[in-house]
Amino acid sequence: MLSQQSLAWGQTKSCIRELMEFGMRRKAEIGADKVFDYSIGNPSIPAPACVKETIAELLEGDSIALHGYTPAAGLPPLRKLISEKLNERYALDTTAANIYVTCGAAAGLAIALKAMLLSGEEVITSAPFFPEYRVFTEACGGKLVALAPDKSFMIDTDALKAALNEKTKAIIVNSPNNPSGAILSEDNLKAVAEILREHKAKTGRTVYIISDEPYRELVYDGTKVHCALEYYDDTVFCYSFSKTLSLPGERIGYLAVSSKMTDAKDMINAIAGAGRSLGYVNAPSMFQQVILRCFDAVSDVSKYRENRDLLCSIMDELGYEYIMPQGAFYLFVKALEPDAKSFSEQAKKHELLLVPSDDFGVGGYVRLAYCVSKEMIEASKPAFAALKKDYE
Amino acid sequence: MLSQQSLAWGQTKSCIRELMEFGMRRKAEIGADKVFDYSIGNPSIPAPACVKETIAELLEGDSIALHGYTPAAGLPPLRKLISEKLNERYALDTTAANIYVTCGAAAGLAIALKAMLLSGEEVITSAPFFPEYRVFTEACGGKLVALAPDKSFMIDTDALKAALNEKTKAIIVNSPNNPSGAILSEDNLKAVAEILREHKAKTGRTVYIISDEPYRELVYDGTKVHCALEYYDDTVFCYSFSKTLSLPGERIGYLAVSSKMTDAKDMINAIAGAGRSLGYVNAPSMFQQVILRCFDAVSDVSKYRENRDLLCSIMDELGYEYIMPQGAFYLFVKALEPDAKSFSEQAKKHELLLVPSDDFGVGGYVRLAYCVSKEMIEASKPAFAALKKDYE
Numbered sequence: 001m002l003s004q005q006s007l008a009w010g011q012t013k014s015c016i017r018e019l020m021e022f023g024m025r026r027k028a029e030i031g032a033d034k035v036f037d038y039s040i041g042n043p044s045i046p047a048p049a050c051v052k053e054t055i056a057e058l059l060e061g062d063s064i065a066l067h068g069y070t071p072a073a074g075l076p077p078l079r080k081l082i083s084e085k086l087n088e089r090y091a092l093d094t095t096a097a098n099i100y101v102t103c104g105a106a107a108g109l110a111i112a113l114k115a116m117l118l119s120g121e122e123v124i125t126s127a128p129f130f131p132e133y134r135v136f137t138e139a140c141g142g143k144l145v146a147l148a149p150d151k152s153f154m155i156d157t158d159a160l161k162a163a164l165n166e167k168t169k170a171i172i173v174n175s176p177n178n179p180s181g182a183i184l185s186e187d188n189l190k191a192v193a194e195i196l197r198e199h200k201a202k203t204g205r206t207v208y209i210i211s212d213e214p215y216r217e218l219v220y221d222g223t224k225v226h227c228a229l230e231y232y233d234d235t236v237f238c239y240s241f242s243k244t245l246s247l248p249g250e251r252i253g254y255l256a257v258s259s260k261m262t263d264a265k266d267m268i269n270a271i272a273g274a275g276r277s278l279g280y281v282n283a284p285s286m287f288q289q290v291i292l293r294c295f296d297a298v299s300d301v302s303k304y305r306e307n308r309d310l311l312c313s314i315m316d317e318l319g320y321e322y323i324m325p326q327g328a329f330y331l332f333v334k335a336l337e338p339d340a341k342s343f344s345e346q347a348k349k350h351e352l353l354l355v356p357s358d359d360f361g362v363g364g365y366v367r368l369a370y371c372v373s374k375e376m377i378e379a380s381k382p383a384f385a386a387l388k389k390d391y392e
Numbered sequence: 393m394l395s396q397q398s399l400a401w402g403q404t405k406s407c408i409r410e411l412m413e414f415g416m417r418r419k420a421e422i423g424a425d426k427v428f429d430y431s432i433g434n435p436s437i438p439a440p441a442c443v444k445e446t447i448a449e450l451l452e453g454d455s456i457a458l459h460g461y462t463p464a465a466g467l468p469p470l471r472k473l474i475s476e477k478l479n480e481r482y483a484l485d486t487t488a489a490n491i492y493v494t495c496g497a498a499a500g501l502a503i504a505l506k507a508m509l510l511s512g513e514e515v516i517t518s519a520p521f522f523p524e525y526r527v528f529t530e531a532c533g534g535k536l537v538a539l540a541p542d543k544s545f546m547i548d549t550d551a552l553k554a555a556l557n558e559k560t561k562a563i564i565v566n567s568p569n570n571p572s573g574a575i576l577s578e579d580n581l582k583a584v585a586e587i588l589r590e591h592k593a594k595t596g597r598t599v600y601i602i603s604d605e606p607y608r609e610l611v612y613d614g615t616k617v618h619c620a621l622e623y624y625d626d627t628v629f630c631y632s633f634s635k636t637l638s639l640p641g642e643r644i645g646y647l648a649v650s651s652k653m654t655d656a657k658d659m660i661n662a663i664a665g666a667g668r669s670l671g672y673v674n675a676p677s678m679f680q681q682v683i684l685r686c687f688d689a690v691s692d693v694s695k696y697r698e699n700r701d702l703l704c705s706i707m708d709e710l711g712y713e714y715i716m717p718q719g720a721f722y723l724f725v726k727a728l729e730p731d732a733k734s735f736s737e738q739a740k741k742h743e744l745l746l747v748p749s750d751d752f753g754v755g756g757y758v759r760l761a762y763c764v765s766k767e768m769i770e771a772s773k774p775a776f777a778a779l780k781k782d783y784e
Contacts (some may be wrong), residue, residue: 002659006506007507007668010664010665011665013464013664014668042460055447064638067641069432073412090408103673106671114395115398118396140669251495269403270395271398279496281495282641
C-alpha cells in the first residue's frame with residue numbers, strides 16, 4: 001500500500017494546475033488564441049533584460065563554478081545581499097546567517113512548516129488562501145485552520161483570538177493576497193502581532209508568523225505593503241523571485257528569520273534540517289548567481305496595472321462583482337451561482353478558464369489571473385458577456 | 393518547540409557538506425591550492441559544450457516560455473524523450489506518463505519515499521550507502537535498515553532475506569555505488585529480485601526497489617551497469633544529470649516507474665502528490681529545456697579514469713588499502729586506525745579532506761572524491777605520505 005495521503009494529493013492535483021493543464025490541452029485542440037486562460041499566475045511580462053545579460057556573461061565564466069553545488073543555505077554573498085536589502089527596507093538587523101535560499105516560495109513554505117510543526121499541531125490562515133498551504137501543512141502531520149476574512153478581506157482578529165489554542169504553532173499571512181489581491185493594513189498586522197504576543201504572555205507558547213510575500217513588489221495605487229517582520233519578532237519571511245523577476249519556472253526564493261526571534265539560531269538550523277530532509281540540496285546554482293546580480297531589476301509591472309484596469313472596466317460594464325485588487329495580479333470575481341465549481345465549468349463552455357474559489361477556502365468566487373496579454377483580455381469580453389447571459 | 397528532528401538534521405549537517413564547507417573556509421584562509429579537498433562529488437569536468445550553446449540559443453527565444461512554470465511532472469517532450477531512451481537502453485515499454493522530472497536525485501529519493509512510506513515502515517539498503525538515505529527515510533516516519541555488504545561489496549542476499557519483514561516497504565540499491573565505486577553484478581541484482589518476488593508470493597506484500605543511479609554513465613574498464621528495471625517490475629528508477637552533464641548545482645533529474653509495476657498508475661500519482669506536498673512545483677524550467685537538447689551529450693569521463701588510476705598508484709606506492717572502483721568517482725580507502733572520524737581529523741592536519749565512512753554505515757574507511765584536478769592529486773601525495781607516517 002502506498003501513502004494514501006500522497007496518492008490523494010497526486011490524484012486530485014491543485015485545482016489551479018489542473019485547470020492550467022486542461023488549458024494546455026484545449027489550446028492544442030482549438031488554438032491558443034481561442035482559449036481565455038485566466039488559470040495560473042505565470043507572469044506575462046518578460047524577465048528584465050538584466051537576467052538575459054547576466055546569464056550570457058555567466059556562460060563565459062567557469063562552467064564548473066557556475067553549475068556546481070552551492071552551500072545548502074545558498075551562496076554566501078547572495079545571503080549577505082538579501083539580509084542587507086531586508087535591513088534597508090524594514091530597519092532590521094538580520095545577517096547572512098538569517099537567510100536560507102530556497103527553490104521558490106512553495107519550497108520555502110514546505111520547509112518552514114517542516115522545521116516547526118509537530119504532528120497534530122495547527123496552522124491558522126485567513127481565507128481566501130493559497131490552496132497548497134493545506135497540503136504543505138498536512139504533509140507535516142499538521143492541520144490547517146482557515147478563518148473567514150472580515151468584510152474588507154483583512155484578518156478577522158476576533159476569529160483569530162477564538163482559533164488560538166494549545167495546538168497552534170503558526171499563522172500564515174499572505175499580503176498582497178492570492179487570490180483576492182487585498183493588502184493587509186498596518187493596523188491589521190499590528191493587531192495580529194499584539195494578539196499573538198498576548199497569547200504568548202498568557203500561555204508561554206510562541207505562535208510563529210510565516211509571512212508569505214511573493215507579490216510584495218506588485219502593488220498598485222501607491223499602496224504601501226507592510227510586513228510582519230516590522231511588528232513581530234517571531235516571524236519567518238518567505239519570498240520568491242517568481243513574480244517580480246518573471247522567473248516562476250526557475251524556482252528561486254528565500255526564507256528569512258527575524259534576527260530578533262527568541263530562538264533564531266534554532267529556527268535557522270531547523271530550516272536547514274527540514275530543507276535537507278525534503279531533498280533540497282541547494283537552490284539552482286546559476287539562478288542564485290542571476291539573483292545576486294539582478295536583485296533590484298524588478299520587471300515593469302505597469303502592464304499588470306493596465307490589465308487590472310481593463311479587466312475591471314469590462315467587469316463593471318457587464319455587471320460582475322469583484323474585489324478591487326491593490327496588489328498581485330488576481331481578480332476575485334463573484335460567481336453567478338452559489339457553486340463556484342459549477343460556475344467554473346459553465347465558464348469553460350465559453351473557453352474561459354476561471355479557478356473556482358472553494359480550494360481557496362471560500363465559496364462563491366472565481367479567481368482570474370490577469371498576468372496575461374491585453375489582447376486576451378479584450379478578446380475575452382464577448383465570452384464574459386455570454387457567460388453572464390447564461391445566468392439571466 | 394520546533395521539530396526536534398529537523399533541528400537535529402540542521403545542527404548535525406551531512407558529514408560531506410560539513411567537510412566541504414570547512415574546506416571553503418580553509419581555502420579562504422590559506423589558499424585554495426594548499427587544501428587537498430576530496431570531500432564532495434562536485435564534478436571537475438566542465439559541462440559539455442552543448443549546455444552552453446543551448447542556453448545561449450534559448451536566451452534568444454521567448455523569455456516568458458523559457459522561465460515559466462512547466463507541468464509539475466515536467467515538459468511533455470522531455471518526459472517522452474526520457475521514456476524513449478529508457479526503453480532503448482533496457483528494452484522496456486515506458487511512456488511519458490511513467491516519468492516525473494525532479495530537482496535532482498536527492499529530490500527524487502525524498503519524493504519516492506514520501507510516495508510510498510507509511511509511518512513505522514522500513515527501508516533496507518546495503519552499506520556503504522549515501523547518508524541522506526537515512527534522513528529522507530526518517531523524514532517520512534520510516535526506519536532505514538542497513539545491511540553489511542558481502543566481501544565483494546555486493547548485496548548480501550542472506551542478510552537481505554533475514555531483514556525482510558512485514559514492515560519492509562522498499563530497498564534502495566545504488567550502483568555504481570557512492571562511496572565504494574562498486575557496481576552490482578547482474579547475478580546479484582537477479583538474486584535480489586528473486587528474493588523479493590518470493591517474499592511477495594509468500595506474504596502478498598510488495599517490496600519496491602528504488603534504484604538510485606546517478607553514476608550510471610561513469611564507468612571504467614568496460615564494466616556493464618545493469619539496472620533493477622530489467623529484472624524487477626516493482627522498481628522506481630531515480631536518476632540525476634548532476635554527474636554525467638556536470639550540473640550538480642542546477643538540480644535536474646527524474647524518477648521513472650516501471651510500466652510493468654502492478655500499480656504503476658497509482659505510484660505515479662503518489663509520486664506527483666508527494667512532490668507537490670514537499671513544495672516541488674516543477675524542476676527548473678530552463679534546465680528542463682537544456683536536458684531536452686543535450687540528453688546524449690555526456691561529459692568526457694576519461695579524466696575521471698585518469699584520476700582514479702593516478703590516485704590508486706599513489707595509494708599503492710604509499711601502502712594504503714582501498715576498494716578498486718569500477719564506477720563513480722570515489723575511492724574508498726581503509727583508515728589507518730579503527731576510528732574513521734579520528735583518522736579524518738588527523739588527515740585535516742595535513743590539509744587532506746577525507747570523508748569518514750561512519751555515516752555511510754560502515755566503520756574504518758574514508759571516502760575520497762577524485763572528481764578533482766590531476767594537479768591536486770599529484771600535489772596531495774606528500775600529505776598522504778606524511779599521514780601514513782603519523783601511524784608508523
